[in-house]
Amino acid sequence: MSKVRTRFAPSPTGRMHVGNLRTALYTYLIAKHEGGDFVLRIEDTDQERFFDEALEIIYRTLEKTGLKHDEGPDKDGGYGPYIQSERCKSGLYMKYAKELIEKGEAYYCFCDKERLESLKQNIGGKEIIAYDKHCLHLSKEEIEANLAAGKPYVIRANVPNEGVTTFHDEIYGDISQPNEELDDMILIKSDGYPTYNFANVIDDHLMGITHVVRGNEYLSSAPKYTRLYQAFGWEEPKYIHCPLITNEEHQKLSKRSGHSSYEDLIEQGFLSEAVVNYVALLGWSPTDNREIFSLEELVENFDYHHISKSPAVFDIVKLKWMNGEYIKAMDDEAYYEYALPVIKEVITKDYDLKKIADLVKTRIEIFPDIKEKIDFFEELPEYDIAMYTHKKMKTNSENSLAVLKDMLPRLEQLEDYSHDGIEAVCKAYIAEKEIKNGVCLWPLRTAVSGKQMTPGGAYEIIEIIGKDETIARIKKGIELLEA
RNA sequence: GGCUCCAUGGUCAAGCGGUUAAGACAUCGCCCUUUCACGGCGGUAACACGGGUUCAAAUCCCGUUGGAGUCACCA
Numbered sequence: 001m002s003k004v005r006t007r008f009a010p011s012p013t014g015r016m017h018v019g020n021l022r023t024a025l026y027t028y029l030i031a032k033h034e035g036g037d038f039v040l041r042i043e044d045t046d047q048e049r050f051f052d053e054a055l056e057i058i059y060r061t062l063e064k065t066g067l068k069h070d071e072g073p074d075k076d077g078g079y080g081p082y083i084q085s086e087r088c089k090s091g092l093y094m095k096y097a098k099e100l101i102e103k104g105e106a107y108y109c110f111c112d113k114e115r116l117e118s119l120k121q122n123i124g125g126k127e128i129i130a131y132d133k134h135c136l137h138l139s140k141e142e143i144e145a146n147l148a149a150g151k152p153y154v155i156r157a158n159v160p161n162e163g164v165t166t167f168h169d170e171i172y173g174d175i176s177q178p179n180e181e182l183d184d185m186i187l188i189k190s191d192g193y194p195t196y197n198f199a200n201v202i203d204d205h206l207m208g209i210t211h212v213v214r215g216n217e218y219l220s221s222a223p224k225y226t227r228l229y230q231a232f233g234w235e236e237p238k239y240i241h242c243p244l245i246t247n248e249e250h251q252k253l254s255k256r257s258g259h260s261s262y263e264d265l266i267e268q269g270f271l272s273e274a275v276v277n278y279v280a281l282l283g284w285s286p287t288d289n290r291e292i293f294s295l296e297e298l299v300e301n302f303d304y305h306h307i308s309k310s311p312a313v314f315d316i317v318k319l320k321w322m323n324g325e326y327i328k329a330m331d332d333e334a335y336y337e338y339a340l341p342v343i344k345e346v347i348t349k350d351y352d353l354k355k356i357a358d359l360v361k362t363r364i365e366i367f368p369d370i371k372e373k374i375d376f377f378e379e380l381p382e383y384d385i386a387m388y389t390h391k392k393m394k395t396n397s398e399n400s401l402a403v404l405k406d407m408l409p410r411l412e413q414l415e416d417y418s419h420d421g422i423e424a425v426c427k428a429y430i431a432e433k434e435i436k437n438g439v440c441l442w443p444l445r446t447a448v449s450g451k452q453m454t455p456g457g458a459y460e461i462i463e464i465i466g467k468d469e470t471i472a473r474i475k476k477g478i479e480l481l482e483a
Numbered sequence: 484g485g486c487u488c489c490a491u492g493g494u495c496a497a498g499c500g501g502u503u504a505a506g507a508c509a510u511c512g513c514c515c516u517u518u519c520a521c522g523g524c525g526g527u528a529a530c531a532c533g534g535g536u537u538c539a540a541a542u543c544c545c546g547u548u549g550g551a552g553u554c555a556c557c558a
Contacts, residue, residue, distance in 0.1 A: 011558050046557060116556090124484040154556055172488070181486050181554080189556040196558045211498055220487050243489085250550065278495095281507095285496060289506045308496080311551065315494050318508040328521080363520045373519090393517075426517090441517035453519040469550040 001274035006211045007204065008062075008069070011043040011196070012054030016061045018314060019253055021244045026242055027213040028067045029280075029302040036210070040072030041203060042083040045193045060260050061117055064272050066295045079207040093194035096202050096232070097155045097187050101296025105231035109135040109156045110146050131156065131184045136202050146404055155188040157227065165223040165230075169239045169309050170211075177223040185224055197221065201228045204237060213240045216311070217252070222379045240304055243283045246312040259316055269342075269366035274323040282312040292325060324365035335361060343368045347378050355464050359455040376449045377465060380473050383450040385480050393438035400443035401481040406433075407444060408474050411467070419463045426458070447477030 008024045010016070016024075031038040040062065042055065062069065071077030074366060081087050098104035120129050136158060138146075146153065159182045166176040187198040194202070204212055219241050229236045233464060247257045258441040259265055265275050277293050284307050288291075292300065316346060327335065347353065360370050375381070388400035410425050430440050445458040448470060462470045 008558095014556075043558065048557090113556095122484095123554090126484085126554075128485090130554080154557095175487070177486065183554070186556055191555090191556075195556070200558090215552095216488075217552060218558095223487095241488095244552070246551080248494090252552075281495065283495090287497090289497080291495095291507060309490050312496090313494055315508070318495065319510055360520090362522095390518080437517055439517095445517060449518090451518090455520070457519095458516045459517085 002210065004031050004034040004210050005039060005208050006031040006036065006213055007039040007041050007207065007209050008067075008213075009041045009043050009060055009200065009203075011046060012051065012058060013046075013381065014054055015057055015263045017261055018259075018265070018275075018279055021061070021065065021262050021275075022245060023213060023215055024062065024067055024240055025065070025276060025280055025298075026240070026284070026302075026304065026307070027211075029298055030211055030240065030304050031070075031211060032299040033304075036066065037070040037077070038067070039077070039079070039207060039209070040069035040075075040082060041207070042073060043084045043196055043199065044083060045088065045189075045196060045199055047085075047191065047193065057263070063275050065262070066267075066272075068345075083193070084203065087199075087203065088193055093199060093202060094188060094192070097194070097198070098276065100157070100231055101155065103231065104158065106155050106157050107136050108138070108143050108147070108153045109152050109153050109184075110138075111135060111397045112152075129183075132251060133158075133184060136184075144205055152190045153188045154190050156184040156186050157224070157231070159184055159224075159227055165226050167222055167226040167239065169219070169222070169241050170304065171241055171243075171309060172219070175219065175222065177220070179227075182224055182227065197224060198228070201225050201232075205229075205232070205234050210238050211238045211240055213242065216241050216244045240307070245279075245282055245314050246311050248313060248315075250311065251314060253314055257314075259314075265319075269368045270319065271326045271338075272324050274319065274326040277317045277326075278322050283308050291322070292329075321363040327364060327367075328362055332358070338367055339370060342367050343374065345369050346375050349378060351377060351464050351466075355460070359460055359464075363455050373455050376451050376454065377461075380476065381450040383446075383480075387446050387450075387452055388443055388477075388481065390426065390438070390442050393442040394436065395439055396440045397481055398430070399439060400446070401478060403440050403443045403479065404447055404474050404478050407440070408471070408478065411462075412471060414467070417467050417470075419459050419465060422459045422462050443477070445473075448473045 006027045008027045010020060028038045029034075030119070034438060042058070059074075069075065071079060071082065073080075073082040079468070087093070097106060101108070109131075115134070116129060120127050122128075136155070159179055161180050163179045164176050165179055166174055166180065168174050169481075185197055186195050188194055222239065222241070226236060245253050247253050253260045255261075259268065262275060266272065273294065276295060280293060280298050280302075281291065286301050287306070336354060336357050339360070340353060343353050343356055347356065356374055360373050363373060364370055385397060389396045407426075407429065410429060414421060414425050426440055427442070430437055433440075442459045445454065445461065448458060448461050448465065450473075465473070
């Protein structure tokens with residue numbers, strides 16, 4: 001069996017959509033699982049939409065997600081060039097288009113915009129153009145004359161109106177479509193560039209691609225590609241169409257959803273590994289129940305036969321959970337590196353930021369979550385004294401005030417503001433008064449944080465804010481409770 | 484609208500003719516605990532519908548309904 005070769009063929013038009021990312025991932029995994037090659041090819045035949053930075057985004061995203069390509073524009077493997085606009089310069093696509101014309105499988109079309117416009121019909125609120133093969137019937141002389149006159153033209157595939165075209169997909173099985181439905185698609189545009197459809201077939205063939213992996217949205221145009229392979233007499237690659245990724249409304253993920261691209265997600269504080277892991281599970285599942293996979297583990301376990309057919313909703317809530325799992329599993333230094341800048345956005349005081357970071361590690365799902373959890377360290381918020389009353393802790397304004405008043409001098413005398421030192425003072429007081437932990441610790445934590453919920457308890461917070469701040473905050477609490 | 488695809492809890496999903504129909508997220512409750520979180524335990528919740536085939540159907544076939552995709556000189 002020949003070596004598996006897959007290709008990821010994005011067009012540089014902007015940020016990488018999660019659907020594209022998943023396609024890239026599956027494409028990579030299919031190759032790597034079989035020890036094959038993963039090729040990167042840039043489809044930039046749309047000169048109007050192309051922009052340089054988009055190319056950078058593709059490289060950066062593949063790099064950051066770990067989807068390393070074996071061949072590509074920056075890594076020649078003997079099948080180059082890997083950028084379609086460069087391939088185009090050699091007249092490659094035109095050559096093949098002309099071959100098709102000679103075979104009667106394609107033809108020149110000189111129809112202008114106006115004529116095409118007149119073919120337009122509105123069906124179900126959508127504008128649809130079905131080309132009427134007008135130029136197919138041009139005589140040789142007319143064609144020559146038009147060409148000689150420099151009249152702009154495109155080259156279209158000549159698809160018969162009878163018969164059925166069938167192709168085989170590894171996931172969906174055989175799919176047939178009446179040829180009548182297949183439009184005479186444009187192969188070469190009037191600017192001389194090939195269309196995506198055409199360039200794709202040519203390049204996949206020339207580059208020896210064995211498995212074509214792409215999104216489900218290409219399913220209905222796939223028979224057109226099959227027609228092209230048949231017209232050339234080439235052997236078709238295996239097709240693997242991935243199910244669609246949708247938004248909560250079960251519609252194709254669009255830019256509007258706010259988390260539709262990899263970069264959006266990274267900006268929102270997600271970890272690259274978590275995104276890759278999550279996206280792998282949208283439309284594929286392993287044989288066991290495992291959910292956490294590194295890229296290497298995915299390579300090992302990925303079997304494309306387990307890709308599902310039905311579309312999957314992109315569930316940001318589950319991604320968050322998974323991201324939280326990744327954060328918890330991070331080693332402390334790596335975690336601190338990510339957490340520190342976020343902490344610094346909120347904390348300007350000279351606190352032990354490492355301790356603060358450790359406190360929130362198990363309590364966040366994405367890094368920006370840190371901010372609202374630690375803001376009270378920086379400044380005691382305004383709070384309602386109702387917070388001192390807690391049924392389960394058996395606290396109320398009165399006993400809370402008493403506790404704070406008792407604890408104030410003890411904490412003023414205390415020198416050792418370490419966790420253990422603070423604990424010792426509190427425990428001694430609790431033992432002495434024969435009260436429950438909560439009766440002392442709840443008001444203390446409340447006074448020192450001004451918050452209903454905090455990462456860490458009284459000991460941890462007091463240790464971090466230190467003696468002066470603790471005393472000040474407790475005095476403030478007493479003041480509020482006495483008012 | 485034509486064509487194509489899809490159909491198991493709110494979401495991701497296992498399941499390939501015989502199961503008490505897994506598991507995860509979410510949700511709810513309990514435990515742990517100085518709060519929250521983490522962790523542990525448990526609960527609610529699904530085979531779209533109708534016909535076949537079969538001793539037996541979530542699994543196979545047909546239809547219905549629903550959803551999606553696609554119908555560009557975009558990819």
